[in-house]
Amino acid sequence: MNVNSKPVLEEPKTVFFAPISHPSPGSVGKTGTWRTHKPVVDLDKCTGCLICWLYCPEDTIIRLENDKVSIDYEYCKGCGICAHQCPFDAIQMVPEG
Ligand code: SF4
Ligand code: SF4
Numbered sequence: 001m002n003v004n005s006k007p008v009l010e011e012p013k014t015v016f017f018a019p020i021s022h023p024s025p026g027s028v029g030k031t032g033t034w035r036t037h038k039p040v041v042d043l044d045k046c047t048g049c050l051i052c053w054l055y056c057p058e059d060t061i062i063r064l065e066n067d068k069v070s071i072d073y074e075y076c077k078g079c080g081i082c083a084h085q086c087p088f089d090a091i092q093m094v095p096e097g
Contacts, residue, residue: 021059023075031058035078037093039071045090052082052091 023031048067060076061069071082083091 021057023058023060023072030074031077032072032074035073035076035096037078037080037095038073039076039078039080039082039091040094041069041071042090042092043068045088047088047090049087052086055081055085057081 025031046068048069050063050067050069053061053063053069057079058075058077060072061082062072064070078093078096080093083093
């Protein structure tokens with residue numbers, strides 16, 4: 001290496017985060033039947049920050065094309081973590097009716 005040459009810096013790598021679990025039927029069927037409350041997303045409040053998507057332990061937050069979100073009610077267990085984590089109060093837990 002030429003001692004007068006500047007060190008070549010590597011381009012920073014882009015790191016993508018994504019849920020590592022994926023919903024599938026349990027031994028008693030689809031886990032959405034376990035819910036007593038369901039998360040409802042207010043798309044007018046949702047900014048598409050995807051924090052709920054990162055925190056959902058069941059991977060049942062669905063990313064829409066604009067990064068806003070909807071819920072996979074077939075597998076969402078209604079734990080409420082998404083509503084608790086949303087910094088914009090865009091998810092409300094409502095009783096199953
Ligand atoms: S955390 Fe809230 S604002 Fe962010 S994507 Fe989820 S619902 Fe939208
Ligand atoms: S209530 Fe729990 S399981 Fe359902 S979408 Fe929110 S974080 Fe995921």
